[in-house]
Amino acid sequence: MQLSQPPNEQIILGIDPGTNVLGYSVIALCGKKITLLEMDVLKLDKEELSTKMKVIFDFILAQIERYKPDILAVEAPFFGKNVQSLLKLGRSQGLCIAAALSRGVPFVEYPPRRIKQAVTGNGAASKEQVAAMLRRMIGFEGEIKYLDATDALAVAVCCAFQKDIEPMETPSKKTKTKSSWAAFASAHPQRVKQ
DSSP: OOOOOOTTEEEEEEEEOOSSEEEEEEEEEETTEEEEEEEEEEEOTTSOHHHHHHHHHHHHHHHHHHHOOSEEEEEOOOOOSOHHHHHHHHHHHHHHHHHHHHTTOOEEEEOHHHHHHHHHSOTTOOHHHHHHHHHHHHOOOSOOOOHHHHHHHHHHHHHHHSSOOSOOOOOOHHHHHHHHHHHHHHHOGGGSOO
16 A cells, blocks of 8 residues: 655655766655655666666656656756767756656756755855755765765755746746746836836
8 A cells, every 4th residue: 555645745856867877866845844765876887878778767767656756856967078978968867857757747957056056055066065065954864975866865955945846947038028027017017108
């Protein structure tokens, strides 16, 4: 018999994509309280790329089946100088998103700087600083073997800290202008001619 989650509880699956080491975490958000359910890494060092891709997809599906997350939060690939690394991270991220979508789980993605900013208040924080802050915030025990695991936890926590955790669309410039104008007009009715 499976226990149903409380009505106001949200389950977030956080992913730090990678093709050698993929970090993942699962948190439960109830009001403002965050409970860590699982945090670890999937190691894929010696596998061929096609095998890694299947393993990643199947692994994420298994986590979705196990935890029934309300949303998948994934770190966006970092645009560095190494194009090959960017492509590999993009493949890993895409597989995680595809697995979520195949089970009807919505997703959000956050750039690394935004994740670090949400957790530490500093978008340029080191992985070690992020891990230390998460330990203080959530109070998890044990040694951190891979910072990819705490990076995945940071992604999930970043998602939890948003005003709501509905999937976010990247607004177009037209939408931004429209909503900005609407906000201005609402705040300054005397300055808007009828």
